[in-house]
Amino acid sequence: MHQTLALAAQAVGLSDPNPRVGCLLISAQGELLGQGHTQAAGQAHAEVMALRDAAGRGHDVRGAVAYVSLEPCAHHGRTPPCCDALIAAGVSRVVAALEDPNPLVAGQGLARLRTAGIATEVGLLADEARELNIGFFSRMQRLRPFVRMKAAASLDGRTALLNGRSQWITAEAARQDGHAWRKRAGALLTGIGTVRDDDPRLDVRLVHTEHQPLRVLIDSHLEVANSARLLQPPGQVLIYHGGSAGPVTAQALCDLGVELKSLPDARGKVDLVAMLSDLAQRGINELHIEAGHRLNASLLRAGLVDELLLYVAPKLIGEGAGIASLGPFESLEQALQWRWLDAEMVGNDLRLRLRKLDAVANPSDSSL
Numbered sequence: 001m002h003q004t005l006a007l008a009a010q011a012v013g014l015s016d017p018n019p020r021v022g023c024l025l026i027s028a029q030g031e032l033l034g035q036g037h038t039q040a041a042g043q044a045h046a047e048v049m050a051l052r053d054a055a056g057r058g059h060d061v062r063g064a065v066a067y068v069s070l071e072p073c074a075h076h077g078r079t080p081p082c083c084d085a086l087i088a089a090g091v092s093r094v095v096a097a098l099e100d101p102n103p104l105v106a107g108q109g110l111a112r113l114r115t116a117g118i119a120t121e122v123g124l125l126a127d128e129a130r131e132l133n134i135g136f137f138s139r140m141q142r143l144r145p146f147v148r149m150k151a152a153a154s155l156d157g158r159t160a161l162l163n164g165r166s167q168w169i170t171a172e173a174a175r176q177d178g179h180a181w182r183k184r185a186g187a188l189l190t191g192i193g194t195v196r197d198d199d200p201r202l203d204v205r206l207v208h209t210e211h212q213p214l215r216v217l218i219d220s221h222l223e224v225a226n227s228a229r230l231l232q233p234p235g236q237v238l239i240y241h242g243g244s245a246g247p248v249t250a251q252a253l254c255d256l257g258v259e260l261k262s263l264p265d266a267r268g269k270v271d272l273v274a275m276l277s278d279l280a281q282r283g284i285n286e287l288h289i290e291a292g293h294r295l296n297a298s299l300l301r302a303g304l305v306d307e308l309l310l311y312v313a314p315k316l317i318g319e320g321a322g323i324a325s326l327g328p329f330e331s332l333e334q335a336l337q338w339r340w341l342d343a344e345m346v347g348n349d350l351r352l353r354l355r356k357l358d359a360v361a362n363p364s365d366s367s368l
């Protein structure tokens with residue numbers, strides 16, 4: 001199953017909105033017959049890829065064991081059901097790390113395999129498998145993406161100087177690592193303040209990817225300049241606004257191929273909860289945020305951030321903006337609490353990952 005998960009990880013940046021799944025076909029004698037992982041949406045799933053691989057190598061998979069990192073699907077989506085392909089191929093046993101989290105189909109693939117006389121087992125390396133697809137689980141079970149907020153900070157917790165400059169606080173290795181996390185996401189989100197100060201490209205370019213995430217901007221009054229780098233190719237751009245955009249600006253942005261969506265809250269800003277639900281409906285599993293301290297504060301205050309991805313540089317940079325302008329607290333009981341997930345040196349910077357205490361991708365597993 002470790003090997004199956006490594007295969008599944010190869011679908012990062014490729015299979016969205018479908019989950020990252022790996023499949024390994026092993027003979028009764030323990031020989032590898034075929035392997036595969038999910039392809040781009042609409043193309044073959046892991047099981048079909050593994051069966052094709054086995055056929056390509058001239059192997060007979062009758063009686064083989066199939067290791068899969070997620071329950072084989074039982075439904076006709078853009079491709080036929082994988083459990084039918086495994087049944088037709090004559091495998092004898094299917095070992096799945098997890099049941100499908102989609103409440104509409106959960107358990108159906110395994111049930112169909114059992115009805116066909118195939119032995120099934122579920123739960124091997126379940127936590128690792130769920131982690132790889134934490135966004136897919138979030139979208140299926142909470143109807144919103146898993147939200148990861150990235151920030152690069154100095155040792156004194158600053159994300160920018162008082163004059164707005166922030167490039168660069170961390171070094172090249174950390175920035176490249178940041179792109180590997182961008183690659184995992186279906187969408188990258190920033191705020192108008194960051195666009196004004198940094199003019200980010202917000203793409204994946206320091207690591208290889210098969211497809212660019214959707215770029216999302218929160219811009220209440222459609223103030224973004226047409227020349228903003230984020231609006232240029234590659235990839236699609238979506239701007240959420242608060243409904244007060246003038247028709248001329250809106251038309252100019254539409255002419256650039258940008259999609260505009262009005263989701264006003266009571267204050268004419270963007271309704272962040274509605275935005276997450278809209279992104280989920282668009283098939284976004286993981287949402288990666290790289291915004292400034294104001295928008296970060298709005299998202300954190302609303303309790304919408306599941307994970308913090310912080311890069312800390314060994315520098316003291318004096319006065320400036322923090323990670324989030326949450327305003328003065330009266331007591332320490334008001335603190336937003338996190339739990340450490342991991343810490344790693346990336347070049348000369350430190351990468352910290354933290355999870356919100358109640359970030360639940362699987363309601364039955366409060367440790368996520």
Ligand SMILES: NC(=O)C1=CN([C@@H]2O[C@H](COP(=O)(O)OP(=O)(O)OC[C@H]3O[C@@H](n4cnc5c(N)ncnc54)[C@H](OP(=O)(O)O)[C@@H]3O)[C@@H](O)[C@H]2O)C=CC1
Nearest residue numbers: 151152160164166191193194269270291292293294295298
């Ligand atoms: N080191 C790092 O990792 C990063 C640093 N930066 C730095 O941060 C600075 C920019 O910060 P900042 O100006 O806060 O930029 P943001 O990207 O946070 O954008 C700020 C804007 O977002 C708006 N906003 C907040 N909540 C909402 C909402 N619910 N709906 C609509 N709009 C909302 C704010 O409006 P309002 O003020 O009305 O609330 C404000 O206009 C720059 O100096 C940049 O270099 C930026 C990204 C990462």
Ligand SMILES: Nc1c(N[C@@H]2O[C@H](COP(=O)(O)O)[C@@H](O)[C@H]2O)[nH]c(=O)[nH]c1=O
Nearest residue numbers: 152166168169170175198200201202290
């Ligand atoms: N300053 C800073 C970061 N800043 C983030 O990177 C964005 C620029 O993206 P791009 O134009 O695609 O390279 C910028 O707007 C901000 O969100 N990131 C880091 O890893 N380290 C840093 O020191």
